Amino acid sequence: MIEKGKISAYQMGILMFPTILATALLFVPSITAQHAERDLWLSPIWASSIGFFIVYIVYQLNKLYPEMSIIEYSTHIIGRIPGKLIGLVYIVFYLHVNGIVIREYGEFVVSSSLITTPLVILLGSMVLVCAFAVRGGVEVLGRCAQIFMPGVTLLFLLLIVLLIPDLHSNNMFPMMEHGLKPSILGSIVPQGWLSEFMLTSFLFPFLSDREKGMKWGMISVVAVMLLMVLTNFAILFLFGGITGDLVYPVMTAAKYISLAGFFEHLESIVMAIWVASAFVKISVFYYVIVLGTAQWLNLSDYRPLVLPIGFILLLFSLWAAPNLQELTHFLGTSSTFYFVSVQVGIPLLLLSITLVKGEKK
Amino acid sequence: MRFVKKAFKNLLGSSSHKPLNNSQQEANQQPTLSMNLNENLQALDSIYADCSDIVIHNFLIAGKTKALLIYIEGLSNIDLIHQHVLAPLMQESVAEDANTNRILQTKISVSNRKNVVTVVDVIEQISNGNPVLLVDQQRQGIALGLAKWEKRGVEEPMAESVIRGPREGFTETLGINTSLLRRKIKSPALKMKSIKVGRYTQTQIVIAYIEGIAEPTLIEEVENRIQRIDMDGILESGYIEEMIEDNPLSPFPQLLTTERPDVATGSLLEGRVVILVDGTPFVLIAPTTLASLMHSPEDYYQRFMISTLIRWLRYSFFLISLLVPSAYVAILTYHQEMIPTTLLLSVAKSREEIPFPALVEAFLMEITFEALREAGVRLPKQVGAAVSIVGALVIGQAATSAGLVSAPMVMVVAITGIASFMIPHYTIGIALRMLRFPIMILAGMLGLLGLMLGIIMIVIHLCTLRSFGVPYLSPLAPMKGRDMKDVLFRAPLWMLNTRPHLTGEENKYRQAPGQKPDPTKGGEHG
Numbered sequence A: 001m002i003e004k005g006k007i008s009a010y011q012m013g014i015l016m017f018p019t020i021l022a023t024a025l026l027f028v029p030s031i032t033a034q035h036a037e038r039d040l041w042l043s044p045i046w047a048s049s050i051g052f053f054i055v056y057i058v059y060q061l062n063k064l065y066p067e068m069s070i071i072e073y074s075t076h077i078i079g080r081i082p083g084k085l086i087g088l089v090y091i092v093f094y095l096h097v098n099g100i101v102i103r104e105y106g107e108f109v110v111s112s113s114l115i116t117t118p119l120v121i122l123l124g125s126m127v128l129v130c131a132f133a134v135r136g137g138v139e140v141l142g143r144c145a146q147i148f149m150p151g152v153t154l155l156f157l158l159l160i161v162l163l164i165p166d167l168h169s170n171n172m173f174p175m176m177e178h179g180l181k182p183s184i185l186g187s188i189v190p191q192g193w194l195s196e197f198m199l200t201s202f203l204f205p206f207l208s209d210r211e212k213g214m215k216w217g218m219i220s221v222v223a224v225m226l227l228m229v230l231t232n233f234a235i236l237f238l239f240g241g242i243t244g245d246l247v248y249p250v251m252t253a254a255k256y257i258s259l260a261g262f263f264e265h266l267e268s269i270v271m272a273i274w275v276a277s278a279f280v281k282i283s284v285f286y287y288v289i290v291l292g293t294a295q296w297l298n299l300s301d302y303r304p305l306v307l308p309i310g311f312i313l314l315l316f317s318l319w320a321a322p323n324l325q326e327l328t329h330f331l332g333t334s335s336t337f338y339f340v341s342v343q344v345g346i347p348l349l350l351l352s353i354t355l356v357k358g359e360k361k
Numbered sequence B: 001m002r003f004v005k006k007a008f009k010n011l012l013g014s015s016s017h018k019p020l021n022n023s024q025q026e027a028n029q030q031p032t033l034s035m036n037l038n039e040n041l042q043a044l045d046s047i048y049a050d051c052s053d054i055v056i057h058n059f060l061i062a063g064k065t066k067a068l069l070i071y072i073e074g075l076s077n078i079d080l081i082h083q084h085v086l087a088p089l090m091q092e093s094v095a096e097d098a099n100t101n102r103i104l105q106t107k108i109s110v111s112n113r114k115n116v117v118t119v120v121d122v123i124e125q126i127s128n129g130n131p132v133l134l135v136d137q138q139r140q141g142i143a144l145g146l147a148k149w150e151k152r153g154v155e156e157p158m159a160e161s162v163i164r165g166p167r168e169g170f171t172e173t174l175g176i177n178t179s180l181l182r183r184k185i186k187s188p189a190l191k192m193k194s195i196k197v198g199r200y201t202q203t204q205i206v207i208a209y210i211e212g213i214a215e216p217t218l219i220e221e222v223e224n225r226i227q228r229i230d231m232d233g234i235l236e237s238g239y240i241e242e243m244i245e246d247n248p249l250s251p252f253p254q255l256l257t258t259e260r261p262d263v264a265t266g267s268l269l270e271g272r273v274v275i276l277v278d279g280t281p282f283v284l285i286a287p288t289t290l291a292s293l294m295h296s297p298e299d300y301y302q303r304f305m306i307s308t309l310i311r312w313l314r315y316s317f318f319l320i321s322l323l324v325p326s327a328y329v330a331i332l333t334y335h336q337e338m339i340p341t342t343l344l345l346s347v348a349k350s351r352e353e354i355p356f357p358a359l360v361e362a363f364l365m366e367i368t369f370e371a372l373r374e375a376g377v378r379l380p381k382q383v384g385a386a387v388s389i390v391g392a393l394v395i396g397q398a399a400t401s402a403g404l405v406s407a408p409m410v411m412v413v414a415i416t417g418i419a420s421f422m423i424p425h426y427t428i429g430i431a432l433r434m435l436r437f438p439i440m441i442l443a444g445m446l447g448l449l450g451l452m453l454g455i456i457m458i459v460i461h462l463c464t465l466r467s468f469g470v471p472y473l474s475p476l477a478p479m480k481g482r483d484m485k486d487v488l489f490r491a492p493l494w495m496l497n498t499r500p501h502l503t504g505e506e507n508k509y510r511q512a513p514g515q516k517p518d519p520t521k522g523g524e525h526g
Helices: A009-039 A043-064 A070-078 A080-112 A119-136 A138-166 A181-186 A188-206 A210-245 A249-254 A267-296 A303-319 A324-332 A335-360 B002-016 B023-029 B037-047 B078-090 B100-107 B119-127 B174-184 B216-227 B237-244 B261-269 B304-333 B341-351 B358-378 B381-394 B397-401 B407-421 B426-464 B481-486
Strands: B054-061 B065-072 B113-116 B132-135 B141-144 B190-197 B203-210 B256-258 B273-277 B283-286
Touching: A009 A043, A009 A080, A009 A138, A009 A181, A009 A188, A009 A210, A009 A249, A009 A267, A009 A324, A043 A070, A043 A181, A043 A188, A043 A210, A043 A335, A070 A080, A070 A188, A070 A267, A070 A335, A080 A119, A080 A267, A080 A303, A080 A324, A080 A335, A119 A138, A119 A267, A119 A303, A119 B426, A138 A210, A138 A249, A138 A267, A138 B426, A181 A188, A188 A210, A188 A267, A188 A324, A188 A335, A210 A249, A249 A267, A267 A303, A267 B426, A324 A335, B037 B054, B037 B065, B037 B119, B037 B132, B054 B078, B054 B100, B065 B078, B065 B119, B078 B100, B100 B132, B113 B119, B119 B132, B119 B141, B174 B190, B174 B203, B174 B261, B174 B273, B190 B216, B203 B216, B203 B261, B216 B237, B216 B273, B237 B256, B237 B273, B237 B283, B256 B261, B261 B273, B261 B283, B304 B358, B304 B407, B304 B426, B341 B407, B358 B381, B358 B407, B358 B426, B381 B397, B397 B407, B407 B426
Parallel strands: none
Antiparallel strands: B054 B065, B065 B132, B113 B141, B132 B141, B190 B203, B203 B273, B256 B283, B273 B283
């Protein structure tokens, strides 16, 4: 195998956690609120179903081809040329998605604290840092996530706790005024994010305890769902009806914190802490692209690819959208279809083909 | 063709890589001592030409058999040589018929004696301070264990002081150091393998471990790495450290150095390997983790609650010593909104007259502080007072009133300085001191984001680092919940039932479970 490192299933779970949440916490509450309004806390629950679904599919596929990622077993399932084509689709897709993620990071940092810093510097510095981690391989990624995520999660929960004086639970009533439909409509965009659990397909082959992979994958989905629900509650209680109009509701919420009249305007600290989870997210995507490309080209080592692909990622992030408005518009509208069809549609197709083929034998 | 090339390469490799220091191998090829004493004398004379400290003493055993006694002045105990070797042998009253062998057996009252066969053996014994006796018409010489040289006594270690705990420290003499370990661990399971390294210094290195606790693969790896060293001389354990590290380009120490026998013993009991080097009081402990570098031996001697609190204090000051100057620079340059208004006003007032931007100011002060500290280590005792007075002026009131640095900056530098002294192991403190500067530059360029990127880079590096195969950040990453009891906290001793996961897996339990003291437990006398 190209990657010699091994991670535990628990590390995979903790690795996937920021991979979904880092950017989901930025954009998703306000996009969800545009459809679901007061019921936005319900939407992540509906959306999580797709997370459970994709983890299940990927796990089943992995059981059939335990040592391979989707790039490798697609050629076994549907033949060499179509399989390679699917591999290419994934590489280009993740290049694009990671470009979007890096751009989201850059736009967020520019708008929240470093207003005059050129975007390219921010994007480039992040890609460079991630390249450093990706070169270390999957073990290093797993450990980095283990170091950062408990702290980041605790600080995030602390942020919500500090907001408690400003929270008004009345904002959630009346519940389900227009039935379930708004909350289900609102769950469409989070589904795009949760479909990113497809990335576990690339991590499953490196698990030291593969039988626990499904369990920790599911736990990770639950944790993501719970944190999204919690965030949406906090945002809803704080802002009520105006949530849908905010660009970064969590960041705006951070401005409300005032502790003993001394700790105020903590946006920059929140931003800096958030950067740690963004780093994990970008690195996981980056790693998957580099690894996938190496598998696609049948290389023996992925390390030489890290820097060239980093450069391409930088370009993709600059090309991802002309500005923040268009980016959020894309994320709020067509992105879900795009994310779900590639990340859920293709694996589902592959699994059904193997099942049909298996029955024939 | 390719195969031939490879074979040729192997041949070259093996012949060029022949270790020069492996005395045993060479000894087998060396010429043995001659039967004729004069030949031996000539050989030794030519080897030790121009060595004024060598004493070659010619004498007759019982007035008839020629013999030679060779030793190095200052390395052997001359009184004992006279008393127990020369005096009895030179007596003429020995019975006429007694042969030389019998005389040697009966007359020399020295218990530690070894036969030497080759010239190389003779040289080795003499160099170690053991006088060698050569007798005419004998194939073997006798090395007498009468080494004695001036050595420092066991003193309290200077660099790792404790309030409660043993006061003894290792010394420069290997024999004393091993005895200090043996005095603490009386079990014969404590093994000490000896290796000689250094083409000229022939420094003796001892690898100590406890059989049944330390993993055999680890011991083998340590031994292999040390045996691979081929250099002129080993003057300090730092030489060994630098030659056997996993990642030689890292600023972080990958072996723990200590002067304290209790620390070494504790590590041995955790399944680690201790490397003692002759000529230095600093021993190396492998493998090591960041967590063990943050522990002080006193943590285990104080009450556990105090130790836990002190550990937390230490961890937070670990971060402070790394981050405070850069956080100050970042907030002052980019995120002024975070500072409460009154504080901002007072900071602004004190910075009013300062000509430098915060980053330059911070650099100036930090470098000055480093210089003062380094000067403090090197300076002769007599000028110490002068430097401390000047230092207080440079980092202090005079600097602020001169309008060169602001008062808050002086505070920041002082806190950082204190924080870096809180870390019990000096080597990790140096690493942090060095890493402070790049993070300061990053913070000056990108504010808190830069600071965070710096932290991320350091964490990535720490995650890649290994010490003899053990991840440097374990048990944090990869996480091992069981080991947290001695990292995040210092659990009471009666709860520390298991050894650390990655070094003590051979022999998992270190004590009987359920030993929580309780007066109601009773017993025979209860």
